[in-house]
Amino acid sequence: MARPFKQGIDYFPFDVELLSDRKLRRPKNKYGYLASVIYLALLCLIYKDKGYYLDYSEDVREDIQLDVLEFLQGKFQPTTETVGEVIEDLVACGLFSRDLFSKNIISSHRLQCTYYKATADRKAVNIDWNKWLLKETEMRELCSRHIILNNFINRPKNEVNPPNKTVNQSNNTQSKLNKSKQKESKESKPAAAAYFDNTELNQLFLEYLDIRKVIKAANTERAVTLLLNKLKPYDDAVKKEAIEAAIMGSWKSVYPESIVKNSKGKKAKTSGEVQISDDRKKIYEELDEQDEAWIWAEENRE
Structure with a gap:
């Protein structure tokens, strides 16, 4: 019998600076220890389930909040409403992607990097590219032989972020990429x-x-x-x-x-x-x- 397919991961590295992230200051100032615990609880739920994102759509939102509350059992357990408010603040301060959260998805660039590195030896990993934040260049730097990178390059062209025609980009392609980056930079500068x-x-x-x-x-x-x-x-x-x-x-x-x-x-x-x-x-x-x-x-x- 074939081994059951595994999507999530069993453990993740706890960076010593994880809870001292400057982005976490405002939520901690507002909610105290709840901000840190709920942040860690969400990471655990994400890595355990899909591995790189958590569905936070309306029909499962309360279940997610209740799952988070299991990490906070005790005499002074907060309400699900408070958990929801903390989650929104964690998104607002940039710990999770605001763009994905607007689509009822909880994820971040940082946790996807962790997931990518943790699954480097796997033969199969299912990725929804609409929820994936890492770019091809970033994945190559983390691990150039990853199955996720291979699937990313060879995914159908009609999907989000169509792949390059070849793995090794030509000078012309690289030139276009550089011009595209310069254009994005110029477009973003006025706002900044x-x-x-x-x-x-x-x-x-x-x-x-x-x-x-x-x-x-x-x-x-x-x-x-x-x-x-x-x-x-x-x-x-x-x-x-x-x-x-x-x-x-x-x-x-x-x-x-x-x-x-x-x-x-x-x-x-x-x-x-x-x-x-x-x-x-x-x-x-x-x-x-x-x-x-x-x-x-x-x-x-x-």
Whole structure:
């Protein structure tokens, strides 16, 4: 009798920096230990089942949330609603693919790399290319003799991301690929440079805009302009701290004037934490509501 086909994996490497990932900061700040445990629970469920993704469609969503709750059994077990909110925040902060999540799929580039390496010796692996995030060049670097890579190259041309005609690309093909990358780069630059010249600061602001979407704050042109005007008078260091504080607090607005500085203009602490008092946080939460009402009024003004 043939050996039963195995899709998932029995174990996965636990990177020592897995739970110190900067992307996990905001969910941990909001939900505490729940964010870390739910993140690990999802990885276990993904690797155990399909290996590289988890179906999170509406008909199985509650079952997934209940499966996650089994990792959190105890006196202070959260509700399925809380689990769902944490999962959405894990996606919003970039730990899982936002594009796939919009299609009710939970996966990430990082976990697919892990799965690819873990299945390098297998003779057969089933992959749905609509859910696959790794590019051919990435797979070649990880393992050039993988069955997944072979199937990727020889998959039907009418599928997503049609394969190259040959395994070894010609100079002409490589030239076209380079031009395509340059075109993508040029197309993406305006969006990335639209707010700040500082790449790191701009990326942080884009992350904050994603957070605003999660908390149901509209990122209209007027709303974004008002946010940028609040940050404009300050230097990049203050802007960065203000945006990080807004991300960690899930605020609808930014408050650069609140950043506490010592007499020399340096951070009061070197740990990277933004210095904002609890009283100030309560005030800013109230200001969030006022700012949102003001933005709404500005948007509807003739």
